[in-house]
Amino acid sequence: MRDVIRREMTRRAVTAGLAALPLFGAAGARAASAARVVIVGGGAGGATAAVTLKRAVPLLEVTLIEPEQDYTSCFHSNHYLGGFVPVERITHGYGGLSALGITLVRDRAVGFDFSNREVRTEGGASIGYDRLVVAPGIGFKKDEIEGYDDAAREVMPHAWSGGVQVRALRSQIEAMEDGGLVVIAPPRNPYRCPPGPYERACLIAHHLKLTKPKSKVIVIDPKMAYSKQAVFEEGIAKYYKGILEVHLTNDLDDMALQRVDGLTGELVTKSGDVFKSAVANVIPDQTAGKIALDAGLTDKSGWCPVEFATFRSTLAEHVYVVGDAAVAADMPKSAYSASDQARTVAGHILADLTGTPRPPAVYRNTCWSMLAPDDSVWIGADYAPGEFRGRPVLVPRDSFISAPGEPASVRKATYDGGIAWYRTLTDEMFAKAGVRN
Numbered sequence: 001m002r003d004v005i006r007r008e009m010t011r012r013a014v015t016a017g018l019a020a021l022p023l024f025g026a027a028g029a030r031a032a033s034a035a036r037v038v039i040v041g042g043g044a045g046g047a048t049a050a051v052t053l054k055r056a057v058p059l060l061e062v063t064l065i066e067p068e069q070d071y072t073s074c075f076h077s078n079h080y081l082g083g084f085v086p087v088e089r090i091t092h093g094y095g096g097l098s099a100l101g102i103t104l105v106r107d108r109a110v111g112f113d114f115s116n117r118e119v120r121t122e123g124g125a126s127i128g129y130d131r132l133v134v135a136p137g138i139g140f141k142k143d144e145i146e147g148y149d150d151a152a153r154e155v156m157p158h159a160w161s162g163g164v165q166v167r168a169l170r171s172q173i174e175a176m177e178d179g180g181l182v183v184i185a186p187p188r189n190p191y192r193c194p195p196g197p198y199e200r201a202c203l204i205a206h207h208l209k210l211t212k213p214k215s216k217v218i219v220i221d222p223k224m225a226y227s228k229q230a231v232f233e234e235g236i237a238k239y240y241k242g243i244l245e246v247h248l249t250n251d252l253d254d255m256a257l258q259r260v261d262g263l264t265g266e267l268v269t270k271s272g273d274v275f276k277s278a279v280a281n282v283i284p285d286q287t288a289g290k291i292a293l294d295a296g297l298t299d300k301s302g303w304c305p306v307e308f309a310t311f312r313s314t315l316a317e318h319v320y321v322v323g324d325a326a327v328a329a330d331m332p333k334s335a336y337s338a339s340d341q342a343r344t345v346a347g348h349i350l351a352d353l354t355g356t357p358r359p360p361a362v363y364r365n366t367c368w369s370m371l372a373p374d375d376s377v378w379i380g381a382d383y384a385p386g387e388f389r390g391r392p393v394l395v396p397r398d399s400f401i402s403a404p405g406e407p408a409s410v411r412k413a414t415y416d417g418g419i420a421w422y423r424t425l426t427d428e429m430f431a432k433a434g435v436r437n
Ligand SMILES: Cc1cc2nc3c(=O)[nH]c(=O)nc-3n(C[C@H](O)[C@H](O)[C@H](O)COP(=O)(O)OP(=O)(O)OC[C@H]3O[C@@H](n4cnc5c(N)ncnc54)[C@H](O)[C@@H]3O)c2cc1C
Pocket: 040, 041, 042, 043, 044, 045, 046, 065, 066, 067, 068, 071, 073, 074, 075, 076, 077, 078, 107, 108, 109, 110, 135, 136, 137, 138, 159, 160, 161, 192, 193, 196, 197, 200, 289, 290, 291, 322, 323, 324, 325, 333, 334, 335, 336, 337, 338, 366, 367, 368, 369
């Protein structure tokens, strides 16, 4: 574990914009400080990019457009759903960014004028930029599941973005009578946080085991396999036998959702199986956030294509896309990935503004999942831009994954590492000076 942390710290120092500044020299710093960078979306990607840029070149004009007053992180929201932390622990304000001198615009971006380099907001503002970072996270596909309309979305919350839906799901679990059935319906690939639905299932099962032991959790999954499956299966057999079942699809798509009924709580699969839920967590298939789709930054996949060496959009000049919205090949959509891409993009923006050459980056992802108290597993890899059969790819290397049968001490160390990562990232994203909420 210590080696992994040391390697991480060295790599961060090399890739972050902070380290890049001295390389530009005084003239470079002057050129960068006259520039305006606008960032759309204050999540793991956008907030990290804003803070990294501002810390590297304090005179740079950095503007962050974000409609929400606070950010409730999806990462570690399963810890909240499982009753391990209050919602305040995963909710963060933007005060640290203002204190750094970042201009906060409490508004929603609704369009871009790429030729005049302007962002239009819902409130009617036009904000000019020299470089634009687009980091709006995800959107959800509509009309794929019969009956999953706006009303059903309220009663069967996806809880896959923002705080309102996560709080709604938690309240439903709290209100459920003992003996109730919680059904979780994960999305198809690609989607935000591949191991997230299974961690959620484990932590809700943990909570029910303690508080409502006659209740059950069933996952009905449109996929045939999922991330970290071997260690999840081992954990489910060890901790949640008789409480949690995962039903994977077969090659006929049998576990994909055909229809839901928000009034009765029924979920019907393509094969005709009917599940009568007391609480339904329906997580629809996903795309890049709406603004990216509306602005034409997406391709036919519904995600934003980027050059892997820089995360510059391939569809618009002077625009970078980071985080879940970007097509990042095999790099999973995670807060770890988003923040790592953001640090690299900050370095590329500064290099771009100052005309300084910069080598392509190597990115990193690590995803922790909690199975039970003091028992977490992880998966991760580095990703280097490369080519396969003439097409650009991100080549994974130095990958690692938790194995079944690991001793409890290893799982505890992995758990501690995940908690430390959350704190380090949110301190960085929200420019906290060691003061915790
Ligand atoms: C249950 C769950 C568990 C997870 N666990 C982990 C984990 O353990 N580790 C991990 O690394 N990742 C985890 N993730 C994934 C992680 O939350 C996302 O990958 C990460 O938040 C992506 O960052 P982002 O910046 O792309 O999007 P976000 O963090 O969602 O930020 C997007 C921001 O953009 C704003 N926005 C959207 N549209 C506009 C607009 N038009 N104008 C202005 N602002 C806009 C939104 O309000 C939001 O604040 C988890 C996700 C879920 C759902």
